[in-house]
Amino acid sequence: MTTTPDSRPLAGLRIVEVSSFVASPLCGLTLAQLGAEVTRVDPIGGAADIGRLPTTAEGTSIYWTGLNKGKRSVVADLRSAEGQRIVQDLVTAPGEGGGILVTNQAGREWLSHDTLSQLRSDVVTVEILGRRDGRPGVDYTVNAALGFPQITGPREHAGVVNHALPAWDVACGLYAALAVTSAVRRRERTGLGSHVTLPLDDVALSIASTLGYLTEPQVNGAERDATGNDVYGTYGTDFVTADGGRFMIVALTPRHFRDLVSVTGTHDAVAAVEKALGADFARDEDRYRHREILTALFSPWFRERSTDDVRTALAETAVLHEQYRGFAEVAAGDAVTANPLFAQLDQPGIGTYLAAGLPAAFDGEHYFTGPAVDPASVRQAPAAQNAGESGSVS
Amino acid sequence: MTTTPDSRPLAGLRIVEVSSFVASPLCGLTLAQLGAEVTRVDPIGGAADIGRLPTTAEGTSIYWTGLNKGKRSVVADLRSAEGQRIVQDLVTAPGEGGGILVTNQAGREWLSHDTLSQLRSDVVTVEILGRRDGRPGVDYTVNAALGFPQITGPREHAGVVNHALPAWDVACGLYAALAVTSAVRRRERTGLGSHVTLPLDDVALSIASTLGYLTEPQVNGAERDATGNDVYGTYGTDFVTADGGRFMIVALTPRHFRDLVSVTGTHDAVAAVEKALGADFARDEDRYRHREILTALFSPWFRERSTDDVRTALAETAVLHEQYRGFAEVAAGDAVTANPLFAQLDQPGIGTYLAAGLPAAFDGEHYFTGPAVDPASVRQAPAAQNAGESGSVS
Numbered sequence: 001m002t003t004t005p006d007s008r009p010l011a012g013l014r015i016v017e018v019s020s021f022v023a024s025p026l027c028g029l030t031l032a033q034l035g036a037e038v039t040r041v042d043p044i045g046g047a048a049d050i051g052r053l054p055t056t057a058e059g060t061s062i063y064w065t066g067l068n069k070g071k072r073s074v075v076a077d078l079r080s081a082e083g084q085r086i087v088q089d090l091v092t093a094p095g096e097g098g099g100i101l102v103t104n105q106a107g108r109e110w111l112s113h114d115t116l117s118q119l120r121s122d123v124v125t126v127e128i129l130g131r132r133d134g135r136p137g138v139d140y141t142v143n144a145a146l147g148f149p150q151i152t153g154p155r156e157h158a159g160v161v162n163h164a165l166p167a168w169d170v171a172c173g174l175y176a177a178l179a180v181t182s183a184v185r186r187r188e189r190t191g192l193g194s195h196v197t198l199p200l201d202d203v204a205l206s207i208a209s210t211l212g213y214l215t216e217p218q219v220n221g222a223e224r225d226a227t228g229n230d231v232y233g234t235y236g237t238d239f240v241t242a243d244g245g246r247f248m249i250v251a252l253t254p255r256h257f258r259d260l261v262s263v264t265g266t267h268d269a270v271a272a273v274e275k276a277l278g279a280d281f282a283r284d285e286d287r288y289r290h291r292e293i294l295t296a297l298f299s300p301w302f303r304e305r306s307t308d309d310v311r312t313a314l315a316e317t318a319v320l321h322e323q324y325r326g327f328a329e330v331a332a333g334d335a336v337t338a339n340p341l342f343a344q345l346d347q348p349g350i351g352t353y354l355a356a357g358l359p360a361a362f363d364g365e366h367y368f369t370g371p372a373v374d375p376a377s378v379r380q381a382p383a384a385q386n387a388g389e390s391g392s393v394s
Numbered sequence: 395m396t397t398t399p400d401s402r403p404l405a406g407l408r409i410v411e412v413s414s415f416v417a418s419p420l421c422g423l424t425l426a427q428l429g430a431e432v433t434r435v436d437p438i439g440g441a442a443d444i445g446r447l448p449t450t451a452e453g454t455s456i457y458w459t460g461l462n463k464g465k466r467s468v469v470a471d472l473r474s475a476e477g478q479r480i481v482q483d484l485v486t487a488p489g490e491g492g493g494i495l496v497t498n499q500a501g502r503e504w505l506s507h508d509t510l511s512q513l514r515s516d517v518v519t520v521e522i523l524g525r526r527d528g529r530p531g532v533d534y535t536v537n538a539a540l541g542f543p544q545i546t547g548p549r550e551h552a553g554v555v556n557h558a559l560p561a562w563d564v565a566c567g568l569y570a571a572l573a574v575t576s577a578v579r580r581r582e583r584t585g586l587g588s589h590v591t592l593p594l595d596d597v598a599l600s601i602a603s604t605l606g607y608l609t610e611p612q613v614n615g616a617e618r619d620a621t622g623n624d625v626y627g628t629y630g631t632d633f634v635t636a637d638g639g640r641f642m643i644v645a646l647t648p649r650h651f652r653d654l655v656s657v658t659g660t661h662d663a664v665a666a667v668e669k670a671l672g673a674d675f676a677r678d679e680d681r682y683r684h685r686e687i688l689t690a691l692f693s694p695w696f697r698e699r700s701t702d703d704v705r706t707a708l709a710e711t712a713v714l715h716e717q718y719r720g721f722a723e724v725a726a727g728d729a730v731t732a733n734p735l736f737a738q739l740d741q742p743g744i745g746t747y748l749a750a751g752l753p754a755a756f757d758g759e760h761y762f763t764g765p766a767v768d769p770a771s772v773r774q775a776p777a778a779q780n781a782g783e784s785g786s787v788s
Contacts, residue, residue: 008580009576009577009579009580009588010576010579022605026604029604030572034572034576048646048647051678051679052627052628052678053626053627053628053678053679053682054606054609054610054614054618054627055679056613056614057614062606062609062610062613062614063605063606063627066603066604066605066606066609067604067605069604126754132733132735136712136714137714137716138644138646138714140625140630140642140644140714141642141644141714141715141716142716143642144632144641144642144716144717144718144719145642145716145717145718145719145724145729146719146721146724147719147720147721147723147724148557148558148559149623149718150718150720150721151558151721152546152547152555152556152557152558153546153547153548153555154547154548154553154555159548159640160623160632160640160718161546161547161548161555161623162546162622162623162625162632162642163542163546163557163559163561164542164545164546164620164621164626165542165557165561165601165605166605167557167559167561167564167565170561170565170601170605171561171564171565171568172753174565174568174569174572175568175753175754176754177572178424178428178568178571178572178575178754179754179756181572181575181576181579182403182404182428182575183403183756184579185403185404185575185578185579185582186402186403188579188582188583189582194403194756194757195756195757195758196754196755196756197754197755197758198753198754198755199753201729202733202735202750202753203753205724205729205730205733205735205736205750205753206735206750206751206752206753207559207564208721208724208750209460209730209736209749209750210420210423210460210461210463210750211416211457211460211461211559211560211564212448212456212457212460213721214721214724214725214730214750215448215456215460215725215744215747215749216448216456216721217721217722217725217726218725218730218747218748219450219456219744219745219747220448220450220451220456222722223720223721223722224448224721226558227558228556229543229554229555229556231534231556232447232558233446233447233448233457234446234447236534238538238554238556246553246554247538248534248535248537248538248539248556250532250534250535252442252532253442284445284446284447285445285447285449288447318530320530320531320532320535321535322531322535322536322538322539323538323539324538324539324543324544324554325538325539325540325541326541326544326617327540327541327544327545327602327607327608327610327611327617327618328611328616328617329541330539330540330541330599330602330608331608331609331611331612332611335539335595335599336599336603336608336612339526339596339599341526341596341599341600342599342603350609350613351613353609353612353613354603354612355603355609356596356599356600356602356603356604356608357600358600359566359569359592359593359596359597359599359600360520360569360570360572360573360590360591360592361590361591361592362573362577362588362589362590363588363589364589364591
């Protein structure tokens with residue numbers, strides 16, 4: 001698991017992040033995992049996310065430390081001309097791999113692409129916006145305005161269900177990392193800088209368009225209904241066992257479906273229904289259309305068996321399946337404790353725990369970073385002093 | 395909105411995709427938006443996703459065409475030695491920008507990194523896996539095994555709520571595009587190829603670790619409860635108006651909160667509660683801890699006003715807010731029809747509609763691709779013939 005930093009794909013890049021919350025820090029973390037040197041700049045006392053929940057019993061933010069692993073830390077008085085100059089110098093310092101800024105603090109003249117490009121003509125800036133018109137927006141408001149909460153949740157629940165995962169922030173952070181890497185490739189070939197703007201609401205709209213959620217009403221004049229825990233467009237849903245275990249089952253292909261029919265011993269009943277309905281359950285559309293009948297046929301098999309028996313029987317089949325688990329169970333299980341994606345991290349302010357690296361393994365190697373600086377050192381740092389261990393910046 | 399293809403950041407790259415469903419095709423689409431030439435290879439008759447719902451009334455897949463925009467198409471008999479050789483030649487053809495494969499069809503010896511690197515030593519392969527042990531997995535099973543469905547949904551609903559957006563597929567596709575771009579940067583500097591493996595379950599685990607969902611039980615010994623539509627860790631929830639409109643409201647900062655108190659005319663009541671509870675509502679933790687009381691104080695203002703009046707009043711404040719909308723309303727509204735992210739696309743098999751480009755704008759320009767080939771031409775193509783317009787491959 002030893003890594004020679006210089007062999008990583010983004011070795012030699014130096015990125016400055018003036019950022020907070022999820023998308024922008026996730027961009028910096030991901031670039032750091034790929035080998036870039038990333039410096040997060042915070043205002044005096046820390047940004048608005050410095051103490052964000054969840055925290056340890058002692059008050060250190062698990063959230064902040066998780067998203068800022070492997071970064072240098074600089075604290076500057078961003079309201080003073082001197083502090084602004086320090087950040088500008090940090091971004092535009094000479095050197096092949098430098099001249100890269102990622103920020104969610106758009107609209108500041110002193111940090112704008114125009115200002116920075118006068119100091120370094122090939123600067124790459126990535127500005128993450130809330131909304132494309134410059135107004136603020138966050139994952140939860142962007143998601144509300146888009147339509148996903150209306151198709152999420154139990155069918156009997158008339159209302160909207162927000163997602164728990166801030167999926168748009170995650171996608172936005174990854175698009176931002178891709179924008180940096182793509183812009184750097186162009187700069188290395190042509191010498192040109194780039195000014196990239198990336199609005200969170202456009203991230204969500206673009207994905208919703210590409211996946212057909214917006215195209216469907218445009219083309220067909222209708223939008224889809226909520227499907228509860230059923231998978232849209234094929235056969236998949238959740239089942240409860242005799243002792244209360246719960247499994248998610250997906251039959252995406254005819255083979256998966258045949259195996260599901262076989263393991264549940266429902267061949268005759270399914271064949272009779274298929275014939276009576278004039279359906280062809282080898283087709284996605286027909287499995288989806290008649291999903292409630294199919295679920296009613298399969299349910300007794302699950303309901304009458306223990307979780308262990310269901311797990312053992314499904315393991316012998318091609319059926320896509322997983323038992324629902326909570327975070328605590330996952331964190332204590334093999335997926336974390338026996339997975340090379342995770343390595344021990346000694347995090348100041350938190351202690352030692354198993355932290356994930358980059359999910360993409362290059363030539364069999366997962367890339368990890370060191371810990372975040374202790375957020376307490378950011379809170380307490382005077383202006384223009386490093387909270388981290390990267391040496392003085394002024 | 396005219397684009398000179400050669401100015402795009404990934405101009406000159408040639409990528410072959412042997413892929414299906416969401417993650418791998420989204421990777422290819424994103425790289426195509428950034429200027430790469432992407433060829434999707436399908437087996438005779440098309441892959442399992444060729445007709446996936448939603449479809450038009452005539453049966454063309456809106457899903458497939460959305461995810462495969464801007465790609466060339468090659469159909470080959472992937473079970474024959476000749477078809478396999480055609481694909482190998484396509485991937486390993488000489489030329490600086492070639493030698494790149496993205497696939498979710500892992501475990502095929504003829505398409506493996508080892509085999510391809512013998513034909514071209516600097517080949518970059520990105521293999522998207524379902525699960526890290528090579529077993530299949532899809533977004534909905536990976537998500538079930540991780541914990542998010544247990545913290546999603548109305549608090550009164552005892553159970554699990556699947557997300558509707560395949561968020562892990564989306565994140566996986568973007569990580570894959572980032573892996574390609576990073577590996578290309580390394581190859582352009584060192585001449586080295588890369589063999590990248592990217593399991594969908596590790597994507598989900600890595601994000602869950604970074605955002606603290608797994609770290610919280612590891613460090614604190616406890617996992618969080620479902621919070622319904624409330625935003626975890628600060629103040630945010632949804633409210634219903636007199637005529638049934640619904641708004642998502644987030645007060646992420648003290649200023650947002652002061653404005654929310656002010657617009658709802660609840661200053662005296664909130665101040666009295668704050669004092670009685672010994673709370674400080676300038677702190678995220680205190681707003682979150684006492685969120686039910688706060689929601690009860692704010693609700694009457696929403697309940698007694700029309701949707702229009704609520705919208706007008708909130709627009710005057712700093713409070714983060716959006717009205718919940720469905721996909722049909724979004725598709726017909728300014729977010730799509732008056733947004734430079736969308737451009738008319740004439741899609742064979744579908745017709746003309748407004749399709750989104752890349753959400754990241756480079757120097758003010760959104761990058762668009764042409765349409766997908768008509769999936770009917772893929773279904774009908776004989777082996778080793780192009781379904782698209784890229785000329786013969788053999």
